Amino acid sequence: MLAAERGHPADVRRLVPKAIKLRYHALLRALSRLVDRVLGIDTAERVDLADFGLAHPERVNYEAGSWLDLPRVLRHIPVRRHDVLLDLGCGKGRALVMAARHPFARVIGVELSPELARVAERNLEASRLPRRCRAVEVVVADAVEYRIPDDVTFVYLFNPFRGRVFDAVIERIVESVDRAPRRVRVIYRNAMYEDRLLGTGRAHLQRVLPGLRPTRRWREAVGVRVYAVDPGRRPVPVRAGSG
Numbered sequence: 001m002l003a004a005e006r007g008h009p010a011d012v013r014r015l016v017p018k019a020i021k022l023r024y025h026a027l028l029r030a031l032s033r034l035v036d037r038v039l040g041i042d043t044a045e046r047v048d049l050a051d052f053g054l055a056h057p058e059r060v061n062y063e064a065g066s067w068l069d070l071p072r073v074l075r076h077i078p079v080r081r082h083d084v085l086l087d088l089g090c091g092k093g094r095a096l097v098m099a100a101r102h103p104f105a106r107v108i109g110v111e112l113s114p115e116l117a118r119v120a121e122r123n124l125e126a127s128r129l130p131r132r133c134r135a136v137e138v139v140v141a142d143a144v145e146y147r148i149p150d151d152v153t154f155v156y157l158f159n160p161f162r163g164r165v166f167d168a169v170i171e172r173i174v175e176s177v178d179r180a181p182r183r184v185r186v187i188y189r190n191a192m193y194e195d196r197l198l199g200t201g202r203a204h205l206q207r208v209l210p211g212l213r214p215t216r217r218w219r220e221a222v223g224v225r226v227y228a229v230d231p232g233r234r235p236v237p238v239r240a241g242s243g
Helices: 018-039 069-074 094-099 114-126 163-179 194-198 216-221
Strands: 084-088 106-111 136-140 154-157 184-189 203-209 224-229
Touching (some): 069 094, 069 203, 094 106, 094 136
Antiparallel strands (some): 203 224
């Protein structure tokens, strides 16, 4: 989703000339639709949650993340056979389609809207991409109430939540880590609530991958950050990478 819509602390509208931003977003939308057509799926078009009666000030309208978010991160963090990825607010399932290309034990999407969840399931069935993970499921649930499975080791967030909803979701992750001690990596695109995540005292920043944008400040504003949530906090140096 757009950084300005999500309230990102770095206001892209001031960082990037309007003409450049409009042209670049138009190019991204065209490329996104083209990839959808090639793969036989439907993930590119934005959706207003109000269309489903789900509008809420702390929930953000659907817009797909980058096709490259997970591939870029997983170049640096190899997937092990027991790893499980959870996409909270999975929408139409683009991240699920990409995650299924890796050898996860399971991939789970959680989506509040039954209509979007059905689209995600259709996209998983229709995708022409090869799959290395066959155990992929979409769960219709409110992420605030969803009990994080205790085998989850990766959580993907493209800022589907704000404020107290975000806090509640992070609390669910920490509760799961406490029940079954392990490291959970949070892959967070446009990390507008990084302070709330780090403020738990249970997460630390592991890696920063700048966004794929034409200017340095814009890249920094829309990047992907990877955090580790551990049973006990173990700070490590932050590494930057271009992916």
